[in-house]
Amino acid sequence: MIIKLVIILFVLMLFVGGDRGLTSFFTLVRTVLAFIVNVYLIAWGLPAVPVTLLVCVFLVVTVIYGQNGWNSKMHGAAFSSVAVVVIIMIAIGPILVRAGISGYNEVEQYEEISMYLSADLAVPMSAVAVSATVLGVLGAVMDTAVAVSTAVNEVYVNNPHFDKKVLVDSGFAVGKDILGTTVNTLLFAGFGESIMLANLFVKNGNTFYEIINSKALFQEISALFVAVMGCLLVIPLASLVTPWFLTRNNGNNSQ
Amino acid sequence: MKLRSRYIALIIIVLLGIAGVIFTLNDAFLYETTVGKVIDVENSYLYMAEGNNGEREKYYDQALTLKILNGDWKDSLITLHNTYTSSGVNDERYYKGSQLMAAINEEGVGSSILGKKRDMYVVLFAAIFVFLLVAVSGRRGGIVLVSFMINLILLLAALSLYDQYGNLLKIIMGLMVLFSVLTLICAGGFHKKTWVAILSTLITILLCFGIYMATMKTSERIPYEMMDYIVNPTDLADLFLAGTLMGSLGAVMDVCISISAGVSEVTAKTPDITLRALVSSIREMGYDIMGTMINVLFFTYMSGTIPILVIKIKNGYTLYHLVSFQLFFEIICFLVGAIGIVLAIPVSGLFSVIFFGKILGGVRELHDGHVSGREVDG
Known part of the structure; x- marks a missing residue:
């Protein structure tokens, strides 16, 4: 199939x-x-986190430059994507570890398969879970970053005399347009993924306290929330950084 | 003026967020189970176990001093023990200052830890999420948020309806129509482009449904018993189908509203645009969306599987097993979603062209051959 x-x-x-x-x-x-x-x-x-960071950089470079060419507007997109990934790792990672998102959740713990599998892996699952969350952010972040940088570049090419503030504003404007739709994609993908879990909670008649404190719920929603956060963070960042790359490049050309 | 009201909204969100976190840090009185705060931790090394491939897994013991926050033992101190490992696959490590739920018996004899209390993290994340949404996109963000809340409530209502009356597929089909109408009106307002987007979304989802059924019926049986969170083995096929289509719905809606909004803009700016130019601009828009959206979907579906993949690889499972059993469901969800994204381009292009009034006798032939021909080929 x-x-x-x-x-x-x-x-x-x-x-x-x-x-x-x-x-x-x-x-x-x-x-x-x-x-x-x-x-x-x-x-x-x-080590999971550094490896994932390297893979993220590789993906950013191949996807962004591969689809759009090597130029200064894409430098803005690539830089801000990697920056957001790093910010999320540093800012959100420790919270995720403390909240305990790693390892089997309450439901998986009692599933047959987890009884057979050896748990002595010597791989810290908390780092793996942070890596997974960060990687989940990447697609949406790259998508938004490219859209914002392209729009800023469009304005810049048509009116090179605009000052940076106008460029930044146009980046924000496009970012908002993209955001509404990307967030929908993420949310519904999240709905689709958690329909099994939601059904389980409804069928088992779990109390609100059990649900809100469960690791299963936290694993699902943290991935979703962090992905949207990444998307939101990259809009201002790409709007601010891309004009800098564009005007810097322009300065070099005219010399 | 507009900016000022946004600042006010942001300040309110920050205050509500802080209040929410403080409340959840102190809401132990609402709990029936005993809640305790870890005020002291003493970790001691226990022993080393050897894994399947000679991994050295370290086991540790934690002596946790808890201050009980509710119930009969409120304010008393109790010491509980917990074992954690360096991997933490099947156990939990607790930190000083974190709260946990425990079952306490007489004077601590036979007491056990039930789990971490996570409500404060849920509230914290929700607060950051709402803050960023409003900070970056203002009113638009507020609308996204409202449509998200409504959709979430609808989903839960639909599932409890299913719990009582059965017939999941019919309920989910109705739910998806509701979802697309509500979400697209929130995104596009009461505008012709919204109606076009709704129509093309529903048609695309129907096509996805058809493709899913056709490939499923002609392939080997889906290993439903490998799914996560199984309650009842009889409704797995329906649940999986519902999840797959719902996962595609968001992406398909995005493509449809982007294309119909784009066509609406183009035809408004240049009313005398030729059909050929319009079709080529639709292709251009479609291409821009296609690659990136498929990427978004891929990362969203796949990244969550990394932990279980690592566990299984460590336990000697082959890539073949992982793809055909563990990852199977995510891959199908992703592929159906990706097919939906690609299909949505010609479908919404076709309806946009029809409804934005570009169809004239002779040109119609060219158009049909050009756009809908591609769907038939798929």
């Missing part, structure tokens, strides 16, 4: 997007491979 759906997706992307659809498809393949490499590197015992 997976193979059939992949073929359908490939054919559709080819027909709707043409050559560029093909490029997108191969970007996706590369992303999948990077994801798998990331998981295996962690499983082989390399």
Whole structure:
């Protein structure tokens, strides 16, 4: 079934997007491979957070520059994406660890499969969980960063005399447009993912206190909230940073 | 004026957020289970265990001194023991200052820790989320928030409806129509582009449903028993389908509203645009959205699986097993969503062109061959 759906997706992307659809498809393949490499590197015992950071940088560089070319507006997008990933790791990571998002949750603990699996892994699951959360942010962050930088660049190319404030404002304006839709994508993907858990809570008749303190709920919503936070953080950052890259580049050219 | 009201709103959000966190730090009196605050921790090394591949897993004991915050033992101190490991796969490490729930028996004999109290973190995250949303996008952010709350309530209501009356698929289908109408009106207002987006969203989701059913019926059985959070083994197929379609819905709505808003803008600016130029601008918009949205969906679905993947790889499972059993559901969700994104481009393009009045006799033929032809090919 997976193979059939992949073929359908490939054919559709080819027909709707043409050559560029093909490029997108191969970007996706590369992303999948990077994801798998990331998981295996962690499983082989390399420290999860630095490895994920490296993979994030690799993905940012290949996806952003690969789809949009090597130019100063994309420097703005790439820089702000990586910056947001680092900010989230440093600012949100410790909270996640303290709140205990890692390891099996209450439900998984009593599932058959977790009884068979050895738990002596010598891989700190808290770092793995932080890495997973950060990686979940990446797609939405890159998407938003590219959109904002492109818009700022558009304004800059048409009116190079605009001062930085106008550029920053236009970045914010586009950011808002993107935000409404990206947030929807994230929220509904989250709904789709947690429908099983929500059904479990409803069927089991758990109390409100049990639900709100459960690790299962926290795992689901922290991923969702952090992804939206990343998306929101990257809008001001990309709006501020891109004009700097653009005007700096301009200064170099005129010399 | 507008900016000032946003500042006021932000200050209110910050105050509410702080109040919420303080409240949840002190809401132990609402709990029936005993809540305690860790005021002292003494960690001591216990022993080393060897994993399947010679991993050295360290076990530690924690002597936790708790101050009980509610119930009969309020304000008394009690010491409980907890074991944690360096991996923390199946256990929890507690920190000084954190609150936890415990079952306390007579004078601490046979007492046990039930789990961490996490409500303050939930409130903290929600507060940061709302703050950023309003800070960055103002009123628009507020609207997104309201539509999110309504959707969440609808989802829970639908699930309890299902719990009482059954027939999940019908309920979910109705729910998805409601979701798209509400969310798109929130995003686009009462405007022609909104109606076009709603129509194309529903058609695209129907097409996704068709593709899902067609591929499912012609493939090997889905290993539903491998799903997470199973309550009742009889409704798994329906639940999974519902989750898959709902996951695609957000992305499909985004594409549809972007395309119909784009076409609405283009036709308003240049009313005499040729059909060919319009179609090529739709293609352009579609391409821009397609690649990035599929990426977003990929990371959203896949990243959550990393911890269990690491555990399973460590336990010697092959990539083949992981893809066909563990990751299977996420992959299907992702693929159906990605197909939805790509399909939404020609579908919403077609309806936008029809409803923004660009169809004239001779040109119609060209258009049909050009846009809807691609759907047939898929």
